[in-house]
Amino acid sequence: EIVLTQSPGTLSLSPGEGATLSCRASQSVRSDFLAWYQQKPGQAPRLLIFGASGRATGIPDRFSGSGSGTDFTLTISRLEPEDFAVYYCQQYGSSPPLTFGGGTKVEIK
Amino acid sequence: QVQLVESGGGVVQPWRSLRLSCAASGFTFSSYAMHWVRQAPGKGLECVAVISYDGSNKYYPDSVKGRFTISRDNSKNTLYLQMNSLRAEDTAVYYCAKGRVAGQFIYYFDYWGQGTQVTVSS
Numbered sequence: 001e002i003v004l005t006q007s008p009g010t011l012s013l014s015p016g017e018g019a020t021l022s023c024r025a026s027q028s029v030r031s032d033f034l035a036w037y038q039q040k041p042g043q044a045p046r047l048l049i050f051g052a053s054g055r056a057t058g059i060p061d062r063f064s065g066s067g068s069g070t071d072f073t074l075t076i077s078r079l080e081p082e083d084f085a086v087y088y089c090q091q092y093g094s095s096p097p098l099t100f101g102g103g104t105k106v107e108i109k
Numbered sequence: 110q111v112q113l114v115e116s117g118g119g120v121v122q123p124w125r126s127l128r129l130s131c132a133a134s135g136f137t138f139s140s141y142a143m144h145w146v147r148q149a150p151g152k153g154l155e156c157v158a159v160i161s162y163d164g165s166n167k168y169y170p171d172s173v174k175g176r177f178t179i180s181r182d183n184s185k186n187t188l189y190l191q192m193n194s195l196r197a198e199d200t201a202v203y204y205c206a207k208g209r210v211a212g213q214f215i216y217y218f219d220y221w222g223q224g225t226q227v228t229v230s231s
Contacts, residue, residue: 033217035217035218037218044221044222044223044224045204045221046221047217047218050209050217088154090154090217090218092215092216092217095215096156096159096168096214096215097156097168097170098144098156098215099156100153100155100156102153
């Protein structure tokens with residue numbers, strides 16, 4: 001089973017600032033099959049990024065994903081008020097189980 | 110548009126059973142693997158069951174293996190999760206989620222339901 005470790009646990013930032021979220025895998029993720037989701041309180045997660053760097057439909061271009069192998073990054077270029085949420089990475093490149101990271105909370109400073 | 114609507118959650122005593130349902134619409138249900146994902150209060154996401162598009166392949170993590178059973182009725186566009194011998198640690202919001210690519214057993218999720226709360230308490 002691939003273990004995903006996200007850091008930091010919490011990121012305190014102001015609107016307009018940039019955010020860099022990290023996701024590290026315990027072993028290489030096949031074909032960069034890594035996704036990122038955003039979750040707001042009381043809501044289901046929403047797909048942001050797939051295949052490490054592909055933006056899902058309707059996702060603003062201030063969200064970008066990068067990385068390969070075991071190290072992946074989600075970057076939010078300029079935080080909007082609606083971007084304050086919890087972000088999860090997920091790998092889907094190996095046999096079951098699909099695994100998620102523990103999440104990074106982006107909070108208003 | 111794609112809709113996934115879970116139902117069947119509630120408060121249940123330890124060791125009792127509960128069956129969740131997920132009604133799907135807006136896509137060809139019988140072509141896609143489906144998943145159940147849970148989130149304990151204040152915690153992260155855990156995949157607890159996956160079923161292939163035709164029901165022939167299933168997977169469970171050790172935390173629920175032998176207690177939970179995933180199934181589907183493609184004629185009714187409905188996904189199920191039978192949960193037996195429930196424990197306090199099964200308390201969570203349970204989401205159903207759709208795999209992105211038709212026919213693939215494991216892929217990322219492009220749609221999620223709104224979730225149904227399961228509380229295991231005496």
